[in-house]
Amino acid sequence: MGNKITDIAKAAGVSIATVSRVYGKHPYVKENLRTRVFKAAQDLNYAPKFNIAKNTFAILTGSPNGIHLGNFESALIRAISIELFKVDYNVQIITEKFLPFLHSKTFSGVIDIRYSSEKNIPDSAPPFLTVNHPRKGVHSVATDHAQGLELAVDYLAKKGHKKISFISGNSENWGNRERFNGYKRGLEKNGIEFDKLLFGVTSNDGLTETVLSIMKKKPTAIIVSGEGCAHRLNYSLYLLDEKIPEDVSVITFEDVDVSQFLTPPHTTISQNMPKLAEAIAQTALEISKTDTGNKSIKDVILENELIERESVKDLT
The missing domain is CATH 3.40.50.2300 (Response regulator)
Structure with a gap:
């Protein structure tokens, strides 16, 4: 963190030791102190060093407890990752706890696959793309x-x-x-x-x-x-x-x-998971290169398909 830790401590009105404990996830730091430190870090455009901005997209999930084998969310993460790996981009899964740290240097973009997104997106965040929950003023890809x-x-x-x-x-x-x-x-x-x-x-x-x-x-x-x-x-x-x-x-x-x-x-x-993932990856890449805060919002809508098998009886 270098001199940043001193700047964050000063802005938050806490000691350098408190900032270190917050980022070290010390269990006995009060929640109001964590909030102050995170807010100060966000205002100073600080993000932990382990995040690699270049050629990396964050995939934002609502809860890590919702990711398990066979779950739609996990299948979507896998499909998006495959598409981004094809063009030499990496992915990192993050949760809502990371929102205060997001700024333009954190990632190439954020792909938000939460089922809802009530929490505010920081003004300094990198280009945001929601999936299957369109939000006013935010780029989106969704099936109809x-x-x-x-x-x-x-x-x-x-x-x-x-x-x-x-x-x-x-x-x-x-x-x-x-x-x-x-x-x-x-x-x-x-x-x-x-x-x-x-x-x-x-x-x-x-x-x-x-x-x-x-x-x-x-x-x-x-x-x-x-x-x-x-x-x-x-x-x-x-x-x-x-x-x-x-x-x-x-x-x-x-x-x-x-x-x-x-x-x-x-x-x-x-x-159509492959088609959906392809649209997500293409749109995320596009907005990461063109979104300067003044571009029009992209809303991509895809149609569903019916796959006929053996679970419907013909009553005609």
Whole structure:
């Protein structure tokens, strides 16, 4: 840190030893002191030396606890990394705790894959690109979540389904709000009245209970939002002795490592991970070279695809 530690200590009104303890992650430093030190460091455009700005993009996640094998977030990180490695760029995964340190010299850019982004982005941050949660005044790449649900409803309606249930995740999530809008739009377009009893909001852990409640209404088809829900849905229907697609048809969201290997293989809505990652990498590279604070905002929207397999019964 050189003389920076002295400057930070002076700006924060603390001792040099306190600054050292903050950056050494000492457990007994009070939170208000940490905040003061981080704020002073941000104002002075300081970032820890281990961050390499040249040819390195940060991938910002909401929580490291959400990254695990088979999770959409981990698959997206892998796909983005592959695209950036092709052009000799590196990646570094960071969490929200790093936000106070971000400035133009920290990274070539930041790819924000959080499901929401309520925390403010520092004015001094490098070019920011959000993924699947557009934010005013920030570059973004997103799949058209409403179009994806409308595509699913259209497909089921053409197969003769009228009682189409939709189980969504957190309604505060931009993607889930858009999917709900697409669900209602698809129903209206196909002359099907929206029935609130066929709509459910749940988490992965509460999916079985939600499915049990929904199945009491005897839907002919269920659409479940979220790439990590297909195997949980199968298990929930198994517990209810409901067979797919004989008793109920299902459409889930594509998990390349799971969907095609279920019994039966699921018909899915796919965000096309390679295509999404390619668009993210290309846009991130472009804004890292052109974003001077005066450029127009780039908003890239991609369409979903329907992959037809064996989980939908034809009722026509």
